[in-house]
Amino acid sequence: MPATETLPxxxxxxxxxxxxxxxxxxxAAMVGTLPGRTQGLGLxxxxxxxxxxxxxxxxxEINLWATLLGSLFCLGVGRLIDRVGSRAxxxxxxxxxxxxxxxxxxxxxxxxxxxxxxxxRGFGQSALSVAxxxxxxxxxxxxxxxxxxxxAVVMSVGFMLAFPLVGALVLSSGWRAAWAAIGLAxxxxxxxxxxxxxxxxxxxxxxxxxxxxxxxVRDTPDMPGATxxxxxxxxxxxxxxxxxxxxxxxxxxxxxxxxxxxxxxxxDPATYHRTLAVTAIVALLGNFGGGAALRRxxxxxxxxxxxxxxxxxxxxxxTITTQAGVMTYAALMGVAGGFVMVVFFSFWGAxxxxxxxxxxxxxxxxxxxxxxxxxxxxxAQAVAWTGSxxxxxxxxxxxxxxxxxxxxxxxxxAPITSAR
Numbered sequence: 001m002p003a004t005e006t007l008p009x010x011x012x013x014x015x016x017x018x019x020x021x022x023x024x025x026x027x028a029a030m031v032g033t034l035p036g037r038t039q040g041l042g043l044x045x046x047x048x049x050x051x052x053x054x055x056x057x058x059x060x061e062i063n064l065w066a067t068l069l070g071s072l073f074c075l076g077v078g079r080l081i082d083r084v085g086s087r088a089x090x091x092x093x094x095x096x097x098x099x100x101x102x103x104x105x106x107x108x109x110x111x112x113x114x115x116x117x118x119x120x121r122g123f124g125q126s127a128l129s130v131a132x133x134x135x136x137x138x139x140x141x142x143x144x145x146x147x148x149x150x151x152a153v154v155m156s157v158g159f160m161l162a163f164p165l166v167g168a169l170v171l172s173s174g175w176r177a178a179w180a181a182i183g184l185a186x187x188x189x190x191x192x193x194x195x196x197x198x199x200x201x202x203x204x205x206x207x208x209x210x211x212x213x214x215x216x217v218r219d220t221p222d223m224p225g226a227t228x229x230x231x232x233x234x235x236x237x238x239x240x241x242x243x244x245x246x247x248x249x250x251x252x253x254x255x256x257x258x259x260x261x262x263x264x265x266x267x268d269p270a271t272y273h274r275t276l277a278v279t280a281i282v283a284l285l286g287n288f289g290g291g292a293a294l295r296r297x298x299x300x301x302x303x304x305x306x307x308x309x310x311x312x313x314x315x316x317x318x319t320i321t322t323q324a325g326v327m328t329y330a331a332l333m334g335v336a337g338g339f340v341m342v343v344f345f346s347f348w349g350a351x352x353x354x355x356x357x358x359x360x361x362x363x364x365x366x367x368x369x370x371x372x373x374x375x376x377x378x379x380a381q382a383v384a385w386t387g388s389x390x391x392x393x394x395x396x397x398x399x400x401x402x403x404x405x406x407x408x409x410x411x412x413x414a415p416i417t418s419a420r
Contacts, residue, residue, distance in 0.1 A: 004204055004205075004206075005087075005199050005200065005204045005205050006205065007199065007205055008196060008197060017207075018139075018199065018202070018205065018207060019136075019139035019140055019147065019202065020147075021197055022086075022135050022136065022139050022197070022198060022199060023135075023136050023139070023140075023147060023150065023151050023154070024154065024197075025090070025135065025193060025194055025197050025198050026132045026133070026135040026136050026151060027132070027151055027154040027155040027158060028158065028190060028193065029090055029093075029094065029128055029131065029132040029135075029190060029194065030128075030129060030132040030133075030155045030158070031155060031158035031159055031162055032094060032097070032124070032128065032185075032186055032190045033097075033124040033125055033128045033129055033132075034124075034159070034162055034163075034166070034182065035097070035101045035104075035120050035124060035179065035182050035183075036070070036097065036120040036121050036122075036123065036124020036125040036126075036128070037124065037125050038063070038067075038252060038255065038372065039159075039163070039255065040166070041063065041117070041120075043163070043166050043167050043170055043175075043178070044170055044175035044178065044179065045059065047170065047174065047175040048175050051175070051176075052107070052108070052109070052110065052113065054110060054113075058110065060376075062110065062113060062114050062117060063117065064373060064377065065114065065118070066114060066117040066118040066120075066121050067121050067125075067369065067372065067373035068370065068373050069118045069121070069122070070118050070119070070120070070121025070122035070125060070126050070369070071121070071122075071126055071366050071369035071370050071373065072122070072126075072366070073121075073122035073123065073126040073127045074126045074127065074130055074362045074363070074365045074366035074369065075362065075363075075366060076362075077089065077093075077126070077127040077130050077131060077358065077362055078130055078134070078228075078356070078357075078358035078359035078360065078361060078362030078363070079358065079359050079362075080358070081130070081131055081134050081358030082355070082356055082357070082358045082359060085200035085201075085204070086131060086134060086135040086138060086198055086200050087194065087195065087198040087199060087200055089127075089131045090128075090131050090132070090135065090194040090198055091191050091194045091195040091198070093123055093127050093128045093131055094128070094186050094187070094190040094191035094194055095186075095187055095191045096119075096123045097119075097120065097123040097124050097128060097186055098182075098183045098184070098185070098186030098187035098188075098190070098191065099183070099187065100116055100119040100120055100123060100183075101120060101179055101180075101182050101183035101186060102179075102180055102183030102184070102187070103116055103183075104116040104117070104120065104179055104183075105175075105176045105177075105179035105180040105183060106176070121369075125369060126365065126366070126369055129365060130358065130361050130362045130365050131358075133345055133348075133361050133365075134357055134358040134361055135198065136148060136151050136345070137348065137349035137354060137357045137361065138200065138201050138354055138357060138358075139201065139202055140349070141349070141354065144346050144349050144350050145291065145294030145295065145299070145342075145346045145350065146291055146292075146294065146295055147346075148291060148294075148342055148345035148346035149287060149288065149290060149291010149292060149294060149342050149346075150291060151345060152287035152288075152290070152291060152338070152341050152342050152345060153284065153287045153288050153291065156280075156283065156284045156287050156338075156341075157284070160280060160284070166178055166182065169181060201354075226351075226352035226353055226355070226356065226360070226413065227355070227356050228356050228359040228360055228363060230352070231348075231351075231352050231356075231360045231363070232363065234351075234352075234411075234413060235410045235411060236351060236410050236411060236412045236413060237351075237352075237360075237363075237364070239403065239406045239407050239410045240299075240303060240343065240344075240347050240364075240407070241363075241364040241367050241368075242367065242403060243303055243306075243307055243340070243343075243403045243404075243407060244340055244343070244344040244364065244367075244368050245367040245368045245370070245371035246371065246396070246399060246400060246403060247306070247307075247310060247336065247337065247340045247400075248368045248369075248371045248372040248375065249371040249372060249374065249375035249378070249396075250310065250314065250375065250396055250400075251333075251337060251372070251375070252371075252372040252373075252375035252376055253375035253376045253378060253379040253392075254333070254379075257376065257379055257380070257389075258275065258276075261317070261389050262275070262326065264388065264389060265317075265318075265320050265321065265326075266321070267323075267326060271323065271326055274326075274327070274330075275326060275327070275329075275330040278327055278330040278331060278334065279330045279331075279333050279334040279337070280334070281334070282330070282331045282334030282335055282338070283334040283335070283337045283338040283341075284338065285334075285335070285338065286334060286335040286336070286337065286338015286339050286341075286342075287338045287341060287342055288338075289335075289338070289339075290302055290306075290338055290339045290341075290342035290343070291342050294342065294346060298412070299343050299346060299347045299350065299351075299412075300407055300408070300410075300412055302339050302342065302343050303339070303340070303343045303347075303404075303407045304404050304407050304408055305339060306335075306336045306339035306340045306343065307336070307340075307400050307401070307403055307404035307407065308401070308404050309332050309335055309336040309339070310332070310333070310336035310340075310400050311397045311400040311401045311404065312332055313329050313332035313333045313336065314393045314394075314396050314397035314400060315393070315394070315397045316328070316329050316332070317329055317389075317393050318388075318389065318390035318393050318394070344364070344368070348360050348361050348364060351412060351413045352413060378392065379392055
């Protein structure tokens with residue numbers, strides 16, 4: 001287990017609970033996963049393919065295998081976090097991801113590209129995502145839902161700033177310069193920040209889990225919380241993990257083919273670009289609203305609301321004929337995504353405690369990564385078989401509504417309570 005730690009000089013005597021400092025570092029780390037995500041890679045897809053002489057099918061196959069193989073990195077990182085602490089893992093992953101991104105900026109062949117994209121998926125989308133989420137969960141117990149709502153908002157704002165900045169750099173200086181800049185930012189920025197500011201747990205610093213000592217706690221040294229095995233034997237784990245994964249499958253498939261989906265309904269590319277803005281803004285509001293709502297309602301209720309909205313959006317999409325309909329669909333997807341994000345971030349620590357939180361979140365994360373990998377392929381195959389996206393959306397809507405129904409009745413573990 002991580003040794004006893006001291007807080008950074010200058011912050012030790014501040015009245016702010018130190019968990020909020022860790023939350024800021026965690027949000028920065030999640031934004032740092034950008035080069036390992038589909039949306040981040042999408043910023044350089046076209047110039048990269050032209051530079052390396054790759055066709056679209058070959059690049060899609062590279063992306064698919066890299067995502068599937070990279071998802072395996074979720075398996076070990078949770079155990080590593082639980083054993084050596086978030087500080088060491090965040091710092092090491094930032095350095096490793098930065099080094100891989102720097103190497104990718106100089107790639108010249110398809111085979112090496114497959115290796116490097118796989119490593120960006122593994123170190124970024126998989127491992128660094130788990131480490132980021134676990135860092136917040138290790139510090140907050142009583143106020144975890146509120147903390148995860150704040151985390152979701154800060155992270156979303158970070159991505160909203162990062163995407164146009166990187167995109168502008170790609171246009172002005174080329175994809176290699178943009179990727180090199182990201183690599184340097186990870187190595188010289190995020191890694192030192194993680195080492196300087198991150199602390200593993202409140203107990204390691206002699207601090208309470210939360211500022212509100214009057215409330216019950218989920219686990220204590222003599223009451224350690226659930227193990228990974230306990231979580232995997234729980235029906236709630238699978239309902240919440242599969243719900244988040246199905247949302248990821250839908251979101252990744254629509255994100256890759258959204259222009260084509262809307263063109264099938266008779267809309268031009270300008271409409272597609274407007275839906276991106278609407279979905280991003282409404283998702284941010286969903287993050288904030290979902291985090292605030294969890295102070296009054298359960299994660300179960302928020303997940304049911306999210307899946308109901310997602311199912312409604314999927315059913316509406318094949319019938320849209322007006323601009324107002326498109327914007328309504330975009331808003332439904334944004335709210336659903338914002339709610340799902342907050343639930344995914346907050347549920348595991350609230351239901352299963354902090355003892356093996358890294359392992360439990362890692363198991364859930366691998367399901368979401370696998371789903372996001374196959375989502376675009378499923379939609380593409382559906383179009384090939386039926387000539388339209390409509391059938392796929394109807395089937396997915398049925399699955400989403402079924403998961404909402406299961407979320408209503410599944411037994412959610414009751415928090416272990418103890419007075420400190």
